[in-house]
Amino acid sequence: MKKTNAMRILEKNRIPYETDSYTDDGEHTLERGAALMMAEKLNIDPAAVFKTIVMRTETKELCVFCQSALYEINLKKARTAADVKDVEPVKPAELLSLTGYVRGGCSPIGMKKQYRTFIDQQALQLEKIYISAGVRGQQIVITPQNLIKATGAQVCDLVLE
Numbered sequence: 001m002k003k004t005n006a007m008r009i010l011e012k013n014r015i016p017y018e019t020d021s022y023t024d025d026g027e028h029t030l031e032r033g034a035a036l037m038m039a040e041k042l043n044i045d046p047a048a049v050f051k052t053i054v055m056r057t058e059t060k061e062l063c064v065f066c067q068s069a070l071y072e073i074n075l076k077k078a079r080t081a082a083d084v085k086d087v088e089p090v091k092p093a094e095l096l097s098l099t100g101y102v103r104g105g106c107s108p109i110g111m112k113k114q115y116r117t118f119i120d121q122q123a124l125q126l127e128k129i130y131i132s133a134g135v136r137g138q139q140i141v142i143t144p145q146n147l148i149k150a151t152g153a154q155v156c157d158l159v160l161e
Contacts, residue, residue, distance in 0.1 A: 035069030
C-alpha cells in the first residue's frame, strides 16, 4: 500500500492510525450515497464514515467540514460554527487545485494549506472513525480525538435535522 500525504503527516506527528481499503470499481459515482456504498464495501457502520466537505465563505476563505455519511450538513450550523455569513460547497472541478485531493478521495489531513476544520460532534460518540486517506479506495481509521489533534479541528453540531 502506497502511503498518502495524510498518512505521512500522521506518522510525522506520531499520531496512531490504521488503514482499510476497498476496490474503487467505478460504481463509486461520487454522488450522494457514495460514502454509504463505501461503508457497505468495508462492512462497517456508516455512522463511523466521515465525509470531507470543503466549503467557501463569502470572503473566499476555505473551510473543511467532516460529517457522518448518515447525515447531510446543515449549512446554517456550518455558517454559525465558522462565524461567517455564507458558505457554499467548492465546485468539484476546483477541489484538486485547492486541496491537492480529488473528489471522493479528499482527506481533512494534508491539504495544500491548513484550512479551518470543523468536525461534527457525533464523532465523539465513536471509538474510531473512517476518513479518506487522500485517494479513492483507501481509508484512515483514527480516533476522533486524534483527528482533532491532527487537524486542529473545532467540534460542533453540523447535522441537518
